[in-house]
Each structure stands twice: as C-alpha cells, then as structure tokens.
Amino acid sequence: MKLTRWLMYILIMGLLIGGIMFYSWIFKYLITAIVFAYIFNPWVSWLERRHVTRVWGILITYMLIGVLIAWGVVRIIPAIITQAESLIAFVSSASQQGEISLLKIPLVQSILQRIDYLDAQVPILKLHNQFLSLIHSINNSLMNIPSLLIKNYGKIFEAVSLIASVPIIGFFLLKDNVKFKKAVLSIIPNKYFELVVIILHKIDDVIGKYLRAVFYEILIVGTLASAALTMLGVPYSILIGYSAGIANIIPYFGPWLGGFFAVLSILIAGLPPIMILYAGLAMYLIQVVDNNFVYPMVVGMSIEMHPLIVLLTVLAGGWAFGLLGMLVSVPVVYLIYSVTRVLFLNLKEFKMI
Amino acid sequence: MNLTNLKQFLVNLFQRKTEWDKLRSYPILKDFTRYELFLFSQMVQERQFKQGEIIYQEQFPLAVIYLIEKGVIDISEDHNGRQNSFELGRHQIIGMIDIYTEDKRKGRAIAKTDSTLLAISHLDFISFVQANPRTGIKLLNNVCRIVCQFAINLQKRQEPMA
Numbered sequence: 001m002k003l004t005r006w007l008m009y010i011l012i013m014g015l016l017i018g019g020i021m022f023y024s025w026i027f028k029y030l031i032t033a034i035v036f037a038y039i040f041n042p043w044v045s046w047l048e049r050r051h052v053t054r055v056w057g058i059l060i061t062y063m064l065i066g067v068l069i070a071w072g073v074v075r076i077i078p079a080i081i082t083q084a085e086s087l088i089a090f091v092s093s094a095s096q097q098g099e100i101s102l103l104k105i106p107l108v109q110s111i112l113q114r115i116d117y118l119d120a121q122v123p124i125l126k127l128h129n130q131f132l133s134l135i136h137s138i139n140n141s142l143m144n145i146p147s148l149l150i151k152n153y154g155k156i157f158e159a160v161s162l163i164a165s166v167p168i169i170g171f172f173l174l175k176d177n178v179k180f181k182k183a184v185l186s187i188i189p190n191k192y193f194e195l196v197v198i199i200l201h202k203i204d205d206v207i208g209k210y211l212r213a214v215f216y217e218i219l220i221v222g223t224l225a226s227a228a229l230t231m232l233g234v235p236y237s238i239l240i241g242y243s244a245g246i247a248n249i250i251p252y253f254g255p256w257l258g259g260f261f262a263v264l265s266i267l268i269a270g271l272p273p274i275m276i277l278y279a280g281l282a283m284y285l286i287q288v289v290d291n292n293f294v295y296p297m298v299v300g301m302s303i304e305m306h307p308l309i310v311l312l313t314v315l316a317g318g319w320a321f322g323l324l325g326m327l328v329s330v331p332v333v334y335l336i337y338s339v340t341r342v343l344f345l346n347l348k349e350f351k352m353i
Numbered sequence: 354m355n356l357t358n359l360k361q362f363l364v365n366l367f368q369r370k371t372e373w374d375k376l377r378s379y380p381i382l383k384d385f386t387r388y389e390l391f392l393f394s395q396m397v398q399e400r401q402f403k404q405g406e407i408i409y410q411e412q413f414p415l416a417v418i419y420l421i422e423k424g425v426i427d428i429s430e431d432h433n434g435r436q437n438s439f440e441l442g443r444h445q446i447i448g449m450i451d452i453y454t455e456d457k458r459k460g461r462a463i464a465k466t467d468s469t470l471l472a473i474s475h476l477d478f479i480s481f482v483q484a485n486p487r488t489g490i491k492l493l494n495n496v497c498r499i500v501c502q503f504a505i506n507l508q509k510r511q512e513p514m515a
Contacts, residue, residue: 049485052390090428178395185398193400194416197474205476347413 023074032162033169038211040065042175055206058174062167076226079238086236110136195350202342213295214249214331220243220288220294225258228282234262235269244283248290249316252307255290259283283287373397379420379444381495389488396477397478402464408447413458416472419447424468430460440465450500452478 023030040061047057052308173180181200188196222245229237244258262279310330317329347353375396376382382393399422402408408419408426420427421443428447429438437460441447447462452475482489 045484049392173379182398190400190406190408191400193472197398197472198414198416198476201474201476346414351410351413 029162029169033166033173035211036166036170037173039215041174041177041208042212054175058171058235061174062171078115080242085091158348189343195346195352198346199342202268202346203339206338206342210331210335210338217248217290217294218242218245218348219292221258224286224289225262225283228286229262229279232275232278232282234264234271234275234279240265244286250330251310253314254312255287375422376420379446380499381446381449381492383495384491385488388484389485389491392485392488393396393481396473398472400470400472402468404464404467406464407468408464409458409463411458411461415427415448415451415456415458416475416476418449418478420471420473421445421447421469422469424470425465426468426470427463427465428460429463448475449496469508 029051042059044054044057048054052060071242079121082204090191112128112131115131119125119128184200185193185196204344224241225244226238229241234240240258240261243261244255247254247261250257259280263276263282266275266279313329313333317325317327319325321328344353373390374387374396376390376397377385382390385393397420400419403426409417411431423443426441426447428439428441429436431437446468448458451459460477483493
C-alpha cells in the first residue's frame with residue numbers, strides 16, 4: 001500500500017515537472033495575462049454586480065479598452081512616434097557627426113566658451129581637451145542606441161505576439177477566476193484550509209492593489225505630465241510625459257527621472273533656461289497631485305521600503321536586467337517581501353512555525 | 354389556482370435549480386434574489402469533515418465563517434476556566450457573531466458526525482457587504498434579526514431561573 005502511494009507521488013511529481021517543462025515557454029505570457037486580469041477584474045466585477053454576466057462584462061471591458069486604444073492610436077501614438085523619430089534622428093546625426101553635433105547645443109557651446117576663457121586665463125588647466133573627451137564619451141554611448149533598436153527587432157516582434165495573446169488568456173482568467181480559486185482551495189486539506197484562505201486573500205489583495213495602482217499611476221501621471229509639458233512647449237513632451245509616468249513606478253527616484261528627462265530635452269533644444277524652472281515646477285505640481293489625490297485614491301497604501309533599499313534594488317535591477325530591471329525590480333522585490341511577510345505572520349498565528 | 358400560484362408554478366417548472374439555490378434555506382439569505390444568491394455563492398467553498406475531525410482550534414485567527422449544510426458540530430469554549438459546550442446543526446452558522454467582536458477563535462469546533470460545511474472567508478464576507486451595499490443591508494438585517502432572536506431566547510431562558 002505504501003509502495004503504491006509512493007509510486008503515485010512519483011507519478012504526480014513527474015507529471016508536474018513534465019507539465020512545467022512543456023508549458024515553460026508560455027510562463028511569460030501567462031504572467032502578463034495574470035497582470036492584465038488583475039488590472040481589469042474590478043471593471044468586470046463592477047459590471048457583474050450590476051447584473052451583467054462575466055462574459056458580457058469582459059466583452060464590454062475589452063470594447064472600452066479597444067476604444068481607448070483606438071483613440072490613442074489616432075491621437076497620441078502618432079505624436080509619440082513623430083517625437084521618437086525626431087529623437088532617433090537627432091541621436092543618429094550625433095553618432096554620424098561625432099562630437100560636433102553635441103557641440104551645436106547652445107548650452108554646450110556656452111560652457112565651452114567659458115572653458116576656453118578659463119584656459120586662456122590659467123593655461124595650465126587645459127580644460128578644453130578634457131571637456132571634449134567627456135563629450136566624446138557621451139557620444140559613444142548615444143551612438144549605441146540606434147544599433148540597440150535594430151538588434152532588438154526580434155524582441156519587438158515577440159512583444160507584438162505577447163500583446164496579441166494576452167487578451168485571449170486574460171479572457172479565461174477573468175471569466176473563471178472564481179472557479180480557479182475554488183479549484184485551488186478544494187485540494188487543500190481541512191487542516192490548512194483556513195490558513196490558505198487568509199494567505200490567498202491577502203496575497204490577492206496586495207498584488208491586485210499594487211498592480212492596479214501602478215497601471216493607473218502610469219496613465220494619470222503620464223497624461224498630466226504630457227499635457228503640462230505640451231502647454232509649456234517642451235520638445236518631445238508626450239514621449240517625456242509618458243516616460244515620466246513609467247519612471248514613476250520607482251519610488252523616491254522615479255519622479256526625479258521624469259524631471260531629468262524634461263530638463264535634458266530643454267537643454268538639447270536650446271530653450272531659455274527659465275523653461276527648466278517652469279518644467280521643474282510643472283513636474284513638482286504633478287507629484288503633489290499624484291501624492292495627495294491619485295495615489296490615495298487608486299491604492300490607499302504605500303511601499304514601506306527604506307529609500308536606501310529602494311536605491312540598491314534599482315541599481316541591482318539595472319545591473320542585472322538593464323532599463324527594464326530598473327523599472328521592475330522595486331515592485332517585484334516589494335511583492336516578494338509582502339507575500340513572504342503575510343506567509344510568515346500567518347504561519348505564526350496558526351502556530352505552524 | 355390563482356395567478357400568483359400559476360406564475361410560481363411556471364417559474365418552478367422552467368427555472369433550472371442551481372447549486373446556489375440551496376443557500377436560500379439559510380435564515381441569513383432567505384430573502385435574497387437568485388442573482389444575489391449567485392453572487393454570494395462565488396465566495397462559498399464546500400468542505401467535508403469526517404466525524405471527530407477538528408474544524409478549528411482555540412486562539413486561531415478568525416478566518417472563516419461556516420454554514421452547516423449537513424451534520425452536527427460540537428463547539429466548546431472556555432469561559433473563565435469553565436468549559437461551555439453546545440451543538441450546532443443544519444442551517445446554523447458558526448462564527449457569525451464573532452466576526453464583529455473577535456479576531457481570534459474563542460473555542461474549538463469538532464465535527465460530531467460526518468459533516469458538510471459551506472466555508473466563507475471572513476474577509477470575503479466583509480468585502481461582499483461593502484461591494485454590494487443593497488444586498489449587504491439585507492444580509493446584515495437578517496444577521497441582526499437572528500442575533501436579536503438569540504438574545505430574546507436567552508433572556509426568556511434566564512427569567513424563570515431568576
């Protein structure tokens with residue numbers, strides 16, 4: 001009898017490992033679809049509470065998203081593409097012409113003039129050459145950007161297939177989320193049932209709230225920043241605005257990044273320095289609105305992590321996975337920390353550890 | 354046969370009985386519409402307990418409310434060193450009052466016979482009331498009625514003793 005049971009366990013383990021290996025390539029799709037379902041589940045549930053069945057609720061939600069995307073395609077995306085093309089053209093010209101292109105920027109020119117003046121006064125300093133070598137190293141970094149884009153075309157196509165499959169997987173996750181939850185709970189032994197109920201609820205709550213908060217923050221902060229920078233006449237305003245929205249995911253440092261993009265854009269365009277002040281003020285006001293209205297409204301919770309830990313996490317994420325790692329590392333670490341905390345506290349309360 | 358009866362007859366004839374219809378047998382859900390029962394049923398998890406199996410222990414967090422679908426449950430609580438024990442049966446609820454007063458279990462519950470319980474997460478229950486205010490009011494009204502009835506019965510039982 002014992003041997004049969006062990007054989008059964010081995011068979012189940014084998015099936016599990018085989019299943020994981022077989023489906024491993026779609027994990028990325030599945031996780032993205034889960035994020036998608038978490039963000040839009042409140043919309044479907046809201047409709048369900050108003051006597052709209054889940055299937056219709058999902059279809060209505062998809063239609064709304066479709067309308068929003070269509071509006072974005074018509075109104076915002078062309079502007080973003082134009083701005084991105086203009087930025088790439090600028091970077092390409094910089095890479096073709098070497099340091100001369102960067103030296104055309106009025107601010108860089110004025111700095112060089114001052115350096116030349118200093119060199120004339122104190123010839124021993126020889127700052128001119130040092131400044132030119134600094135410009136040269138910046139150019140080298142900029143030169144790599146277009147080639148990076150070309151090299152990553154494969155990844156861009158992968159992203160397109162991801163975008164296409166996520167709504168389909170998301171449909172089933174949204175439709176049958178209650179069934180999935182019940183199925184998971186049904187295999188839990190009675191002894192652990194209450195513990196698992198609490199843990200699942202809290203994990204669901206933490207992950208759901210956090211993902212929705214990130215999504216709505218990117219949208220709202222991105223839109224506000226784009227509008228403010230467009231009104232100020234800052235170049236690449238929409239691109240910078242939404243980049244600022246995405247950068248906002250990183251607590252403490254993200255908002256500064258958004259401001260930095262805006263200032264850089266003003267400097268490159270050679271706009272009057274007072275614009276830096278205006279753009280900085282606009283970004284600060286957006287942060288005030290975000291911290292006092294948007295964040296409490298969409299989430300009502302905050303990331304309780306020390307700024308030093310956040311900084312180290314961002315650096316580690318950037319070191320390991322580049323720009324995406326910098327953006328995603330803090331939320332991922334926060335979620336893992338929260339889940340572990342919930343697990344630990346509840347295991348302790350149920351006297352299991 | 355008047356028109357109302359005829360209508361009810363036709364409704365019963367054509368309406369498919371679903372798993373959540375059985376929930377109407379519980380006093381707290383008696384005046385729920387089918388759709389409200391369907392919404393409520395989404396957070397209900399059926400659990401089977403064997404005779405003698407522990408449902409929860411004393412001092413465990415109050416995580417779940419149980420509706421007794423089948424069987425008898427023995428509840429024992431410790432009041433200042435004195436053991437109080439009572440039984441709950443079909444369509445009675447375990448932990449209903451406690452969710453408003455406690456965050457830990459006051460006693461322990463054991464299945465006296467093979468039992469089927471419908472488990473509802475305490476947090477899901479609260480979320481349900483908040484997300485569905487109209488249904489929530491109905492639900493809380495029914496809970497109040499049951500609690501008041503319980504208090505009246507208790508008083509009646511104590512009066513002759515006094």
